Amino acid sequence: MPIGTALEGQESPAGAPPVLRGRRRWGEEAIRLVLFACALLSMATTLAIVVSLLEPTLSFFGEVDLVEFLSGTIWSPLFAEPRFGVLPLVTATVLVTGIALSVSIPLGLLTAVFLSEYSPRRLRAVLKPGLELLAGVPTVVYGFFALTFVTPLLQHLWLFGDPPGVFNAASAGIVMGIMIVPTVASLSEDAMGAVPQALRDGAYALGSSRLQVSTKVVVPAALSGIVAAIVLGVSRAVGETMIVLIAAGGTPKLSFDPADAMQTMTAFIAAAGIGDQPTGSIGYKTIFAVGSALFAATFVVNLVSIRLVRRFREVYE
Amino acid sequence: MSSGALEGLRRRRSLATAAKERAFSGAMLGSLLVAAVALVALLVQVVVAGSPRLNGDLLQRFPSSVPTRAGARSAIFGTIWVIGTVAATCIPVGVAAAVYLEEYAAKERWYNRLIEVNIQNLAAVPSIVYGILGLAFLVRGPLGLGQTVLAGALTLSLLVLPIVIIASREAIRAVPSSIRLASLALGATRWQTIRRQVLPAAVPGIATGTILALSRAIGEAAPLLLLGALTFITFVPEGLRSPFTVLPIQIFNWISRPQDEFRVLAAAAIVVLLVILLAMNALAIWLRNRYQRRW
Amino acid sequence: MSDVRISPRRPPPQSVRTDRPPAVRVDLGAAPPPAEGARPRERVFELRDVTVRYGGAPAVEGITFDILRNHITALIGPSGCGKSTLLRCLNRMNDLIPGATVEGSVLYRGSDLYAADVDAVEVRKRIGMVFQKPNPFPKSIYDNVAFGPRVLGERSDLDDIVEGSLRRAALWDEVKDRLKAPAYGLSGGQQQRLCIARAVAIKPDVILMDEPCSALDPISTMRIEELMEELKKDFSIVIVTHNMQQAARAADMTAFLTVDVSGDDHRTGRLVEYDDSSVIFTTPHDQRTESYITGRYG
Numbered sequence: 001m002p003i004g005t006a007l008e009g010q011e012s013p014a015g016a017p018p019v020l021r022g023r024r025r026w027g028e029e030a031i032r033l034v035l036f037a038c039a040l041l042s043m044a045t046t047l048a049i050v051v052s053l054l055e056p057t058l059s060f061f062g063e064v065d066l067v068e069f070l071s072g073t074i075w076s077p078l079f080a081e082p083r084f085g086v087l088p089l090v091t092a093t094v095l096v097t098g099i100a101l102s103v104s105i106p107l108g109l110l111t112a113v114f115l116s117e118y119s120p121r122r123l124r125a126v127l128k129p130g131l132e133l134l135a136g137v138p139t140v141v142y143g144f145f146a147l148t149f150v151t152p153l154l155q156h157l158w159l160f161g162d163p164p165g166v167f168n169a170a171s172a173g174i175v176m177g178i179m180i181v182p183t184v185a186s187l188s189e190d191a192m193g194a195v196p197q198a199l200r201d202g203a204y205a206l207g208s209s210r211l212q213v214s215t216k217v218v219v220p221a222a223l224s225g226i227v228a229a230i231v232l233g234v235s236r237a238v239g240e241t242m243i244v245l246i247a248a249g250g251t252p253k254l255s256f257d258p259a260d261a262m263q264t265m266t267a268f269i270a271a272a273g274i275g276d277q278p279t280g281s282i283g284y285k286t287i288f289a290v291g292s293a294l295f296a297a298t299f300v301v302n303l304v305s306i307r308l309v310r311r312f313r314e315v316y317e
Numbered sequence: 318m319s320s321g322a323l324e325g326l327r328r329r330r331s332l333a334t335a336a337k338e339r340a341f342s343g344a345m346l347g348s349l350l351v352a353a354v355a356l357v358a359l360l361v362q363v364v365v366a367g368s369p370r371l372n373g374d375l376l377q378r379f380p381s382s383v384p385t386r387a388g389a390r391s392a393i394f395g396t397i398w399v400i401g402t403v404a405a406t407c408i409p410v411g412v413a414a415a416v417y418l419e420e421y422a423a424k425e426r427w428y429n430r431l432i433e434v435n436i437q438n439l440a441a442v443p444s445i446v447y448g449i450l451g452l453a454f455l456v457r458g459p460l461g462l463g464q465t466v467l468a469g470a471l472t473l474s475l476l477v478l479p480i481v482i483i484a485s486r487e488a489i490r491a492v493p494s495s496i497r498l499a500s501l502a503l504g505a506t507r508w509q510t511i512r513r514q515v516l517p518a519a520v521p522g523i524a525t526g527t528i529l530a531l532s533r534a535i536g537e538a539a540p541l542l543l544l545g546a547l548t549f550i551t552f553v554p555e556g557l558r559s560p561f562t563v564l565p566i567q568i569f570n571w572i573s574r575p576q577d578e579f580r581v582l583a584a585a586a587i588v589v590l591l592v593i594l595l596a597m598n599a600l601a602i603w604l605r606n607r608y609q610r611r612w
Numbered sequence: 613m614s615d616v617r618i619s620p621r622r623p624p625p626q627s628v629r630t631d632r633p634p635a636v637r638v639d640l641g642a643a644p645p646p647a648e649g650a651r652p653r654e655r656v657f658e659l660r661d662v663t664v665r666y667g668g669a670p671a672v673e674g675i676t677f678d679i680l681r682n683h684i685t686a687l688i689g690p691s692g693c694g695k696s697t698l699l700r701c702l703n704r705m706n707d708l709i710p711g712a713t714v715e716g717s718v719l720y721r722g723s724d725l726y727a728a729d730v731d732a733v734e735v736r737k738r739i740g741m742v743f744q745k746p747n748p749f750p751k752s753i754y755d756n757v758a759f760g761p762r763v764l765g766e767r768s769d770l771d772d773i774v775e776g777s778l779r780r781a782a783l784w785d786e787v788k789d790r791l792k793a794p795a796y797g798l799s800g801g802q803q804q805r806l807c808i809a810r811a812v813a814i815k816p817d818v819i820l821m822d823e824p825c826s827a828l829d830p831i832s833t834m835r836i837e838e839l840m841e842e843l844k845k846d847f848s849i850v851i852v853t854h855n856m857q858q859a860a861r862a863a864d865m866t867a868f869l870t871v872d873v874s875g876d877d878h879r880t881g882r883l884v885e886y887d888d889s890s891v892i893f894t895t896p897h898d899q900r901t902e903s904y905i906t907g908r909y910g
Contacts, residue, residue: 025506025731025733027508028506028507028508031508032417032421034413035413035414035416035417035421036417036421038409038410038411038413038414038417039413039414039417039418039422039432040432041410041414041478042414042432042435042436042439042478042479042482043431043432043435045439045450045475045478046435046438046439048450048454049442049446049447049449049450052449052450052453052454052458053446053449053453056453106344106348107348107351107352108348110344110345110347110348110349111345111348111349111352113345114345114346114348114349118342118345127349129602130352130353130356131352133356133598134352134355134356136532136536136594136598137356137359137536137591138535138536138537138538138565138590138594139536139538139539140536140538140565140568140569140572140587141359141363141536141568141587141590141591142359143569143572144363144568144572144583144584144587145358145359145362145363147572148362148366148580149358149359149362178351178352178355181352209334209338211337211338211341215341232441235441238443239442239443239444239445239446240443241443241444241445241538241539241542242538242539242565242569245539245569246569246572246573266443266445266539269445269448269449269543270445270448270539270542270543273448273449273452273542273543274542274543274547276545279457287449287452287543288449288453291445291446291449294443294445294446295442295443295446298441298442298443298446299438299442302438302441302442303438305441306434306437306438423710493747495743495745495747496747496749496750498705498708498743498747499743499747499748499749499807499810500749500759501705501708501736502703502705502736502740502741502743502811503736503737503740503759503760503763503810503811503814504733504734504736504737504738504740504760504763504764504814505733505759505760505763506733509763513759513763514749518750610750
């Protein structure tokens with residue numbers, strides 16, 4: 001519409017009223033609907049995940065006893081005489097996650113304290129991207145590292161009990177811990193950074209050293225954010241597949257010995273998926289049953305983490 | 318003033334406190350060192366292990382059961398096809414969703430908050446669960462696409478969609494409302510304001526987020542394992558409906574073989590993957606530094 | 613439908629007692645006869661009992677007066693009396709604030725601005741606005757001025773339109789050699805004149821200015837006041853200002869608003885007096901007006 005017509009009907013105040021009525025802007029409405037549909041896709045994804053898991057899982061438990069699933073100690077679903085106790089997978093996941101946390105929590109927190117309280121600005125500008133680099137390495141590369149570097153190293157340095165074989169939980173756990181360090185460090189550092197300077201100043205003014213301020217003032221004040229970071233790390237560890245698939249092996253075994261080979265929930269799903277199970281077979285359904293267990297576990301963990309993050313934000317905003 | 322008062326000001330720490338301080342500093346630097354050493358060890362080991370096979374053969378040859386004749390041609394082209402398709406599907410949808418959430422959605426409405434919480438949740442779902450989703454809906458099931466590039470790309474798109482949405486939202490949110498007001502006061506409609514002012518201003522942030530999302534997608538292997546990417550693919554994809562494999566999967570394939578020579582191949586392919594990722598991240602950082610506006 | 617999120621400005625506390633009805637000179641019939649040799653006094657806006665609420669409590673209440681064509685009308689008053697709120701009623705920018713409602717009637721050239729079938733976008737093409745803090749787009753000087761015409765569909769005469777608008781805003785000589793340079797490189801005063809050029813480029817009927825000089829230095833302020841005097845030949849101008857001297861200098865008509873604080877701490881703006889500036893600033897009819905302009909409060 002050329003500019004001239006913008007002035008149509010405005011010439012004489014005593015004459016025709018100005019043309020303020022616009023045509024209903026259908027284009028705008030259509031665009032809004034398209035954009036809404038794209039946003040709705042995320043809901044559709046969640047729904048699809050739940051639906052895709054639900055039906056085969058229910059069908060699975062039509063054939064397999066739920067109690068045996070949850071409490072049985074032998075997992076051999078593809079054998080001639082299948083056994084469906086999921087505990088070996090769960091304990092493997094828990095053990096590897098535990099090892100990963102025992103590596104990532106100390107390393108992550110110490111790094112976070114250093115970045116937040118001690119390091120000069122220029123060093124921080126170099127270290128933070130370095131952490132991001134660590135976070136950007138594909139997990140298959142970490143798996144390779146675990147198998148070819150860490151495992152031989154552990155075999156050399158093992159102190160008690162039988163040294164680990166080619167596949168072992170320790171190697172996977174340690175490397176997974178290193179992978180998670182950036183997650184824990186970065187979020188913890190954010191939490192510590194949000195602690196008001198006034199709190200630190202108060203403690204310094206009372207004659208505290210930097211160590212005391214960091215550990216006795218800042219960390220407690222940032223605690224809910226730190227816990228949220230750790231919980232997020234747990235979530236990543238539980239859901240990680242490639243590292244355990246490559247380094248921990250494919251033999252389900254109920255054990256708490258880190259030197260043992262074992263198969264986690266994620267590794268089983270991957271192995272079964274690779275095996276190209278026929279649709280509707282019991283092997284196919286086990287993928288979904290274990291998948292449901294995995295999804296439920298990480299879903300709960302994530303809810304906790306989100307709530308914690310919200311609480312930590314509320315304290316200071 | 319007696320000298321006694323000044324005495325108290327001198328730093329007189331007990332040995333225990335000093336030792337504690339030193340130990341803590343040592344622990345912190347030790348952590349940094351461990352992380353740094355791990356990263357360096359990983360990189361060095363991979364480069365050293367892979368260097369014998371880092372040559373043109375890697376790009377020219379297809380996988381083979383004979384190590385000396387094997388290469389990653391199918392995987393490299395497969396990665397290009399898959400990532401290209403991911404970009405084409407994920408970026409428009411992700412930016413559109415971000416525009417809706419930032420510009421149109423009334424934040425108090427329950428359904429809009431549900432969408433936001435949902436996106437946060439999806440960002441934390443294990444990647445292999447997306448593989449299960451792809452297996453049930455895309456490969457088999459309703460869409461029945463089979464083990465094709467399209468199925469793999471759509472699955473990865475769903476995986477990285479939350480990253481694109483979250484990054485785009487931040488970029489759009491950073492555009493000051495004074496710009497929107499000025500545009501609206503000139504008689505522009507809401508969509509005209511978004512299209513001509515907000516989105517162009519948000520492009521650097523959106524681009525950075527997109528590159529991060531694609532970097533994540535390039536390195537993913539777990540979901541694609543369930544979609545049939547681990548089959549013996551000795552050809553370059555011919556289209557969206559073609560079977561495929563990608564670089565991380567090929568690496569996994571070679572790692573799983575017993576022969577040492579395959580380890581070397583795996584390491585070489587890892588180097589290629591890391592170089593691609595490094596280039597992408599460098600691009601993202603350059604974009605951010607060059608074009609990011611400080612409002 | 614609310615889109616852009618802006619939080620309504622909360623007025624600071626002011627306690628003013630209202631024990632007298634507002635002394636407003638408004639002709640609800642024919643326009644007042646012009647003084648000898650003065651310009652014709654046509655009405656471009658007629659406000660009748662206008663009340664604006666943000667989520668319940670009224671920010672301004674019972675505003676009734678006329679705004680005249682080709683005049684500069686100033687809205688003055690203490691902080692929080694709702695001058696900006698009232699200004700935003702005139703081009704329906706209050707629509708963008710969630711929870712804002714407008715009661716009463718606002719007639720623009722005889723038509724109800726808030727009728728159900730009125731398109732706010734069309735309104736804003738005729739009634740432009742310049743904001744308190746200069747807000748040029750992150751584009752070139754040329755593209756800033758050309759944005760409005762482009763949105764209207766203009767393609768061919770952009771160069772002429774841009775030059776004409778920049779001349780009217782007294783900015784052309786300073787920027788004619790660097791039209792493609794980014795607008796953010798201009799000084800504050802230049803940016804505000806650029807915003808004026810941008811508003812002028814779509815040839816509106818009315819230009820609303822919300823404290824346009826409050827972020828500028830005195831010299832830039834003076835240049836913009838000179839500009840307004842020129843612009844009023846072709847546009848009607850309504851300006852909100854907290855600077856009384858500016859209103860006295862530059863405005864033809866002045867409306868003085870004050871703020872009442874009710875029992876439960878609600879601050880509501882009300883119109884006290886509206887007249888020629890010469891009257892308001894020399895012999896105001898209302899005691900409150902006189903107190904304000906002589907600096908006894910506000």
